Each structure stands twice: as C-alpha cells, then as structure tokens.
Amino acid sequence: MVSYARPSSASIRDANLYVSGLPKTMTQKELEQLFSQYGRIITSRILVDQVTGISRGVGFIRFDKRIEAEEAIKGLNGQKPPGATEPITVKFANNPSQKTNQAILSQLYQSPNRRYPGPLAQQAQRFRLDNLLNMAYGVKSRFSPMTIDGMTSLAGINIPGHPGTGWCIFVYNLAPDADESILWQMFGPFGAVTNVKVIRDFNTNKCKGFGFVTMTNYDEAAMAIASLNGYRLGDRVLQVSFKTNKTHKA
C-alpha cells in the first residue's frame, strides 16, 4: 500500500485538531468514534506517558477538510464524551516544530547550574554533600527522606506530583512576564530537572501565574520545594509544592 500525497489546498489546510481533557481510559478507536460524526478522519493519536504507557489525556485528530474540523470544535469543545466526568477541550493544533526548540535552546544556553551563586546554590550544595554522606556512610538526615524510595519503583500512579517519569512540581505566583529560564535557574541547582513549563494565556502570551517543573529524583525535588516555597522572586512570594490533580478548591 502506497500512501498518496494529499492535495494542499485551503480546504484541507489546518484541519488538524488538538484535544485535551480526555478520559485516561479512552482509546484511539473511541476517540475516532467520537469525532467521526463530523467528517472523515485522516489520522488520530493519543499521547501516552513513555514510561507507563498510560494516556496523557491529550491527542490529535486530523480531518480531511477544514470545515469538518470547525464543526467538530463547535460540537465537541467543552462537551463531555459519553461516560466522561469532565469536559474535553477541542481546538486547532499548533504547528509542530517552532515551540519545542525554544525549550531546548533554553535548556542548552541557560545552563541551569552555576547561574545562582548565593543561598539557593549553597543549599543545593549542602544537600548534595548530604547525599554523598548518606551513600558513603549510611547517614540519614532530615534532608534525605529515603523512606520514599520504596514508592518510586511502584510506577507511582497515585503519588502526588509523580507522573511516572519524574516528580512534577507546581509553582504558583509567577509574574506575567515569567519565562522558562527562570524556572531552570531556580530549580536547576537542586538537581536533575527534565522539564519546565510556564503556563500562558493563549491570546496575550502572558504567564497565567503558574508553571510546572519536573525533577527526576524525589529527594532533590523535595529539597527544591522546601527551599523555594515562600521564596521571594521580585515582588512576589512563590508557592511551590508537588502537583496535585484536582483544580484548586476553596
């Protein structure tokens, strides 16, 4: 079976949808069934966690025609799929490419370590020394909550902040102009940081006041939280904690 090139015309351009808020149990087939009422689906995908294989609750649907995608947005955005408890978000997908490179560049050039001489780096140094002592001599101190280690191997589905590939940290009270580099700079000194994200308003591109940081090791994440929660960044006091699932309530 060869795959034929599809004609590139305005009618089929930008017919690709990004879907979020999907039930974790929804399969690709079920996703297609949901959207197929609006037109011919060319491709579909559900993104999964690389470690656990569990759905990340987001996916893509590419329709044959733009008008089909538009109708699907009208019909499904903000709606609950059959059996779902939460509504899904359906919007046109961003163009791939441009955005991921920004994070990589940030990672390469910001050099998370050694940018923060001062109290934070000193605490991080203190903690690393503490870890070395622990490994070398079995010394266990308040900085090394090794009791959690038994949990880290359990795929951690129900452990707050743990998505399977690291420990996800919620950072609140970032300034509107905050960007990813500040997160690398703040958290990098505490250990291995695999991902940072500033959540922005789609229209204004201003930070919505919060972001996320993923760290590989529990003890380093815990140290970063203990050190950075309440930290004054500019004229704001940050709130830093492991990420939870539920939306903030009262």
Added chain:
DNA sequence: TACCATT
C-alpha cells in the same frame, strides 16, 4: 488568572 500536556 491555583494544577500542563501540541504528534
């Protein structure tokens, strides 16, 4: 502006 997710 209190809990992401962009193949």
